[in-house]
Amino acid sequence: xxxxxxxxxxEKLKNKKLLRELRIMEVCGTHTMEFFKTGVxxxxxxxxxxxxxxxCPVCVTANDxxxxxxxxxxxxxxxxxxxxxxxxxxxxxxxxxxxxSEGMDIRIVYSPLDCLSLAEENPDREIIFLSVGxxxxxxxxxxxxxxxxxxxxKNFSLxxxxxxxxxxxxxxxxxxxxxxxxxxxxxxxxxxxxxxAWKSIPDNFNKPSVVAGFxxxxxxxxxxxxxxxxxxxxxxxxxxxxxxxxxxxxVHAQKLMYDVFExxxxxxxxxxxxxxxxxxxxxxxxxxxxxxxxPVDVPETVEHKGCRCGELLRGLISPYECPFFGKTCxxxxxxxxxxxxxxxxxxxxYNYGK
Amino acid sequence: MxxxxxxxxxxxxxxGGKLMNEMIDKTIIEILGPDxxxxxxxxxxxxxxxxxxxxxxxxxxxPIEFPGGNIGTLAINGTVNDLAVMGATPKYISCGxxxxxxxxxxxxxxxxxxxxxxxxxxxxxxxxxxTKVVPHGKGDKIYINTTGIGIMENPIQRNEIKxxxxxxxxxxxxxxxxxxxxxxxxxxxxxxxxxxCTYLNHMIKDIIDIAKNDIKFIRDATRGGxxxxxxxxxxxxxxxxxxxxxxxPVHEEVEGICEILGLDPLYVANEGKIIVICSKDKSQSxxxxxxxxxxxxxxxxxxxxxxxxxxxxFVETFIGGKRMLPLQVEEQLPRIC
Numbered sequence: 001x002x003x004x005x006x007x008x009x010x011e012k013l014k015n016k017k018l019l020r021e022l023r024i025m026e027v028c029g030t031h032t033m034e035f036f037k038t039g040v041x042x043x044x045x046x047x048x049x050x051x052x053x054x055x056c057p058v059c060v061t062a063n064d065x066x067x068x069x070x071x072x073x074x075x076x077x078x079x080x081x082x083x084x085x086x087x088x089x090x091x092x093x094x095x096x097x098x099x100x101s102e103g104m105d106i107r108i109v110y111s112p113l114d115c116l117s118l119a120e121e122n123p124d125r126e127i128i129f130l131s132v133g134x135x136x137x138x139x140x141x142x143x144x145x146x147x148x149x150x151x152x153x154k155n156f157s158l159x160x161x162x163x164x165x166x167x168x169x170x171x172x173x174x175x176x177x178x179x180x181x182x183x184x185x186x187x188x189x190x191x192x193x194x195x196x197a198w199k200s201i202p203d204n205f206n207k208p209s210v211v212a213g214f215x216x217x218x219x220x221x222x223x224x225x226x227x228x229x230x231x232x233x234x235x236x237x238x239x240x241x242x243x244x245x246x247x248x249x250x251v252h253a254q255k256l257m258y259d260v261f262e263x264x265x266x267x268x269x270x271x272x273x274x275x276x277x278x279x280x281x282x283x284x285x286x287x288x289x290x291x292x293x294x295p296v297d298v299p300e301t302v303e304h305k306g307c308r309c310g311e312l313l314r315g316l317i318s319p320y321e322c323p324f325f326g327k328t329c330x331x332x333x334x335x336x337x338x339x340x341x342x343x344x345x346x347x348x349x350y351n352y353g354k
Numbered sequence: 355m356x357x358x359x360x361x362x363x364x365x366x367x368x369x370g371g372k373l374m375n376e377m378i379d380k381t382i383i384e385i386l387g388p389d390x391x392x393x394x395x396x397x398x399x400x401x402x403x404x405x406x407x408x409x410x411x412x413x414x415x416x417p418i419e420f421p422g423g424n425i426g427t428l429a430i431n432g433t434v435n436d437l438a439v440m441g442a443t444p445k446y447i448s449c450g451x452x453x454x455x456x457x458x459x460x461x462x463x464x465x466x467x468x469x470x471x472x473x474x475x476x477x478x479x480x481x482x483x484x485t486k487v488v489p490h491g492k493g494d495k496i497y498i499n500t501t502g503i504g505i506m507e508n509p510i511q512r513n514e515i516k517x518x519x520x521x522x523x524x525x526x527x528x529x530x531x532x533x534x535x536x537x538x539x540x541x542x543x544x545x546x547x548x549x550x551c552t553y554l555n556h557m558i559k560d561i562i563d564i565a566k567n568d569i570k571f572i573r574d575a576t577r578g579g580x581x582x583x584x585x586x587x588x589x590x591x592x593x594x595x596x597x598x599x600x601x602x603p604v605h606e607e608v609e610g611i612c613e614i615l616g617l618d619p620l621y622v623a624n625e626g627k628i629i630v631i632c633s634k635d636k637s638q639s640x641x642x643x644x645x646x647x648x649x650x651x652x653x654x655x656x657x658x659x660x661x662x663x664x665x666x667x668f669v670e671t672f673i674g675g676k677r678m679l680p681l682q683v684e685e686q687l688p689r690i691c
Contacts (some may be wrong), residue, residue, distance in 0.1 A: 039675015224600035332683040352677045
């Protein structure tokens, strides 16, 4: 889109007179970041509040997962492979970063498929990929397992904390703790699961929802469109990211994902266990399941006293309402994951907020 | 082994014996020139100035060679630029080498040759040096320390920075860091990117010549990128730095890869770019002067000093919103230079 057109759309959003105060929620960590980075949040009209939902996969991962990864990684034959933003996340007693500086072999990768080359280059070691993500990344992880099987790679496995986004949003709405007028739905996740996967949000919970992309024009269009739906009382699901998101999604990716993974109950930070909201590796691929391959005793999970990441991820508070924010909890020494994940709401507010 | 006949660095190359003398004579003096080694323990320099600039830097970049340069060109240019941004004329450079046993001689010679080439182009002399060899596995091929001396012939006045001053960058941002990143991670789709590693002293001299009293600040935007330099300028000050997003020159490829990897080009290291703060009425002629050099073709005014957000650096996005540019906790990429 031409920049001058985007600019005039921006003017439209900025000058929009709302009929009443509105609270909208975004359910994607990349949206959290992009609303700040593009400056769109800065041109919100008066009375419009953006609440951050449980859309940052690193943030919603319970401490137990990292505790287990660190316990497994203590075996010197193991190489832990992870995306970079897990490194600084505090576990119950430590963090991957601390363990790395004390000698644990932890490698940062940019794709789970990199783990297969690592496995081939290190035949005497065991490579474990920390698989933390939503429907966007799960298909690539499924492909990695299928590819490992095809290439006969036996020294690779995956510790899965993959989660499904729709059950989380449904659970938040069922809890009914916070007032939400409508949703900006995640573009990347929807590209996989399809816009229709979100039907229950308007149909069962009466919340207008818009699937949106990530550039300035997508965020502006999505927000304007959501305001219109809410103000005209249309309980509808609108797809404003049609270029990428189909109603039925990417059927091939869904099939791959469900070939390798099956639904399971999963624990979400701040929310608790949500039935059917996780993905575990199917029985037939159990050789690639690090949790089965490397059973360890995980020390008792400890939550960081006073950390309000949980309430934040339920949409109950904004980062500024946490007494630790910017004081004892900063990117250089975080208390909760929302401050250090690259998609964490606290990181966004701390880095880009005024 | 197949590569047994490839000449490699051995422990004796750093031991002060015959092997070392042979390397000094046949490699180092041959490439860097006879003036680069003194028979005595120190180089004796002619410096006809009451004020000199003196700087040191150590280079540990991995990989040691990358599109647009290598650890040797970085070591020369990095030190030349550190002197030049102070308004000094770089004159003499020392070269301390830490070599890893087993490092291929051929690669070593290639790096020395490019150091010589770069030093000649920048107009500095390599006047002294030292070589040590560490056992295999205790280093990473080659580390270089360079120390430089420059003469303060034409120092920048460093007048007070004030509201309304322009912020200039001498060219595209993020090229060096992203090139290293792409090379290190073997990103196949990044073929056209190359490091901006270069000497800036001639260009800097020219802009000081035409606007000595109007240039308030010059700094090369290396580790931490342009955002870190701007933070340094505004820290605890009554003014802030405002950048206009659409005016910031960034190569399309760098922008694309940054987006994929979640990095911000404003925080990515450069090795041939300066940030200049100057009075508004001189900025156009500074830009024109920069553009006469190949190092400054893409020079642009990217923002201004403002009283809007004291102590802060921020970007105005093209839709008119604001986003802050805080100092990062740590460099986005380690071992970048």
